[in-house]
Amino acid sequence: MNGLPQSSFPETSRHTSLKISPPLLPDNALGSAISLISLFNIVFKKLHPLFSIDCGVVLIYDEQITVIQEAYISTYLSDREEIHTGVINQPSELTRLQKIIAGFSFPVIKSMAEWEEEENVNHCLVNNETHYKYHCYIPLEIENKILGTLELHNNTREFSTECLMFCSNIADFLADILYLQHIQPLKPDNQKAALTNHSPKLTAESINTESAPHTDLLLKLNEQLVQINESDTLDNFFSKAASLFPLAYKKIKKQLEEIDAFKTQREDESLHTLPGDMAPGNYPEIIGAGPGMKKVFALMDQVSGSESSVLIMGETGTGKELIARAIHERSERKDKTMIKVNCAAIPANLIESELFGHEKGAFTGATDRRIGKFELADNSTLFLDEIGELPLDLQVKLLRVLQEKEIERVGGKTTIKTDVRIISATNRDLFAEVERGNFRRDLYYRLNVFPINLPPLRERTEDIPLLAAYFLDRYCKQKTGFTQRAVKQMINYRWPGNVREMEHLIERQVLLSTKPVISEINIPAAVKTIPDKAGTPQKIKTIEENERDHIFAVLQLCKGRVSGTEGAARLLGVPATTLNSKIKRLRLNKKHF
Numbered sequence: 001m002n003g004l005p006q007s008s009f010p011e012t013s014r015h016t017s018l019k020i021s022p023p024l025l026p027d028n029a030l031g032s033a034i035s036l037i038s039l040f041n042i043v044f045k046k047l048h049p050l051f052s053i054d055c056g057v058v059l060i061y062d063e064q065i066t067v068i069q070e071a072y073i074s075t076y077l078s079d080r081e082e083i084h085t086g087v088i089n090q091p092s093e094l095t096r097l098q099k100i101i102a103g104f105s106f107p108v109i110k111s112m113a114e115w116e117e118e119e120n121v122n123h124c125l126v127n128n129e130t131h132y133k134y135h136c137y138i139p140l141e142i143e144n145k146i147l148g149t150l151e152l153h154n155n156t157r158e159f160s161t162e163c164l165m166f167c168s169n170i171a172d173f174l175a176d177i178l179y180l181q182h183i184q185p186l187k188p189d190n191q192k193a194a195l196t197n198h199s200p201k202l203t204a205e206s207i208n209t210e211s212a213p214h215t216d217l218l219l220k221l222n223e224q225l226v227q228i229n230e231s232d233t234l235d236n237f238f239s240k241a242a243s244l245f246p247l248a249y250k251k252i253k254k255q256l257e258e259i260d261a262f263k264t265q266r267e268d269e270s271l272h273t274l275p276g277d278m279a280p281g282n283y284p285e286i287i288g289a290g291p292g293m294k295k296v297f298a299l300m301d302q303v304s305g306s307e308s309s310v311l312i313m314g315e316t317g318t319g320k321e322l323i324a325r326a327i328h329e330r331s332e333r334k335d336k337t338m339i340k341v342n343c344a345a346i347p348a349n350l351i352e353s354e355l356f357g358h359e360k361g362a363f364t365g366a367t368d369r370r371i372g373k374f375e376l377a378d379n380s381t382l383f384l385d386e387i388g389e390l391p392l393d394l395q396v397k398l399l400r401v402l403q404e405k406e407i408e409r410v411g412g413k414t415t416i417k418t419d420v421r422i423i424s425a426t427n428r429d430l431f432a433e434v435e436r437g438n439f440r441r442d443l444y445y446r447l448n449v450f451p452i453n454l455p456p457l458r459e460r461t462e463d464i465p466l467l468a469a470y471f472l473d474r475y476c477k478q479k480t481g482f483t484q485r486a487v488k489q490m491i492n493y494r495w496p497g498n499v500r501e502m503e504h505l506i507e508r509q510v511l512l513s514t515k516p517v518i519s520e521i522n523i524p525a526a527v528k529t530i531p532d533k534a535g536t537p538q539k540i541k542t543i544e545e546n547e548r549d550h551i552f553a554v555l556q557l558c559k560g561r562v563s564g565t566e567g568a569a570r571l572l573g574v575p576a577t578t579l580n581s582k583i584k585r586l587r588l589n590k591k592h593f
């Protein structure tokens with residue numbers, strides 16, 4: 001504002017938070033100054049982070065547009081990260097440049113270069129040493145009458161169409177309020193008509209002045225605003241403003257909501273960055289930095305070096321096997337491979353031979369001697385996965401082996417000494433199974449020397465971004481990351497299949513997404529579940545899924561062999577050709593066995 005005296009820019013308030021500063025009460029107690037500046041501050045604070053506007057000015061002209069009656073200036077001080085607001089309430093005559101600006105009857109964007117070319121001078125604010133490079137002027141207009149101008153100035157960033165659109169709406173609200181406050185007191189009868197005629201958006205009801213002269217409204221406004229103090233929040237301010245200017249408030253609120261929504265959308269589309277202080281600890285292959293996993297890591301530290309039996313409990317896919325392997329690999333037994341038995345995947349009639357081995361001819365089909373998993377795990381660790389599925393008769397045998405530390409092969413006559421450390425895992429509530437009589441109490445206590453509970457993924461959402469980044473890196477080195485939206489989607493999902501489900505989802509997402517950043521996650525629709533024996537919800541599998549899982553388990557047991565006496569076809573009771581075509585149809589891959 002060239003020509004405005006520097007002394008007429010008193011420093012009124014500094015805003016660093018969402019609190020409203022005490023309202024300025026000028027000598028003439030202009031209610032309008034207070035309300036407009038408060039609104040202007042709020043609006044500018046919202047506009048600044050969104051469009052990087054460095055300076056905003058509201059100029060209010062006199063009736064003839066020859067004098068600036070009032071002006072509010074909000075400047076963003078980047079070095080101090082704060083907004084500084086000034087008010088002018090001494091009328092001053094419009095300069096040549098200001099007359100041009102006041103003559104703009106529609107929004108105008110001008111650069112420093114354009115001003116210099118057209119007027120030989122750039123438009124700059126006298127009290128601000130910055131010569132702004134980009135300018136935007138929006139008339140505050142009601143019914144073709146210019147009441148003032150909303151000016152916006154930027155140092156580095158050009159004004160976008162989006163910004164112009166938003167700010168034009170903001171200018172409309174400011175004009176509404178300006179009009180309301182500067183209207184001359186009218187006779188009550190005329191007032192309603194005048195207000196409705198001038199601005200269809202403002203009704204008599206909106207200012208509730210059916211009989212009172214307009215000055216009453218200003219007094220009321222002043223009274224209310226004086227009550228606004230340091231402790232008032234933005235919401236408080238708005239609820240007070242709402243009672244005074246219901247319609248204008250509604251519009252402004254809508255606009256601010258739109259700005260917020262736009263901001264959220266921009267944030268959602270921005271790249272999610274991981275906090276830097278989440279470096280892996282002792283277990284780089286296990287991702288987790290939240291309190292839940294830290295507790296697990298501390299327990300692992302305590303038990304790894306010992307010989308104690310460990311029972312790992314947790315829902316399916318929470319990483320029980322991963323933890324078991326990590327414990328083994330940090331134990332004295334690490335030089336020998338950990339042996340795994342999945343108690344749920346082996347048919348009941350074969351589990352004994354699987355665990356303890358059999359002699360040749362021990363039963364029909366036992367054409368060779370077979371070494372059991374216990375013998376294989378000698379001087380190593382035996383990982384008994386899904387221990388809750390072990391049939392009761394085998395629970396007795398297992399307990400005896402654990403107590404006596406020796407086994408007998410099925411059909412064998414000699415006992416074999418074994419030195420095996422047991423780590424078992426279950427996704428059932430094993431203690432509840434003991435209470436129900438499905439699991440032997442003595443075996444439970446023998447296995448549960450050192451319990452580790454793995455929290456489900458939905459209870460450690462802080463680990464989700466880390467796990468997502470880890471799997472993205474594993475499945476695709478070319479992709480750079482996820483948007484905030486994608487991370488939010490993952491955090492809000494319940495992950496019934498836990499980390500395994502997440503791993504598969506990201507693997508799939510990598511294939512589906514063509515962009516370098518994964519912007520959206522195809523979260524599965526809610527699946528229906530039925531409780532299993534233990535009451536744990538289980539996904540309802542289709543017949544094909546069930547068939548696939550069963551064939552997969554038997555093939556795993558037979559190490560991928562389909563035909564022959566030790567082949568899966570025989571165990572499943574179908575010809576090898578039938579099994580082969582099923583394997584093909586179900587897209588089972590032999591390389592997995």
Ligand SMILES: Nc1ncnc2c1ncn2[C@@H]1O[C@H](COP(=O)(O)OP(=O)(O)OP(=O)(O)O)[C@@H](O)[C@H]1O
Pocket residue numbers: 285286287288314315316317318319320321322323385425427499500503
């Ligand atoms: N914290 C983790 N960090 C990295 N990968 C993990 C983590 N937890 C689980 N995974 C991965 O998720 C998948 C499932 O883990 P795992 O097989 O250990 O789960 P589980 O609890 O034993 O499952 P189930 O009960 O179904 O046998 C594996 O690929 C594993 O590597």
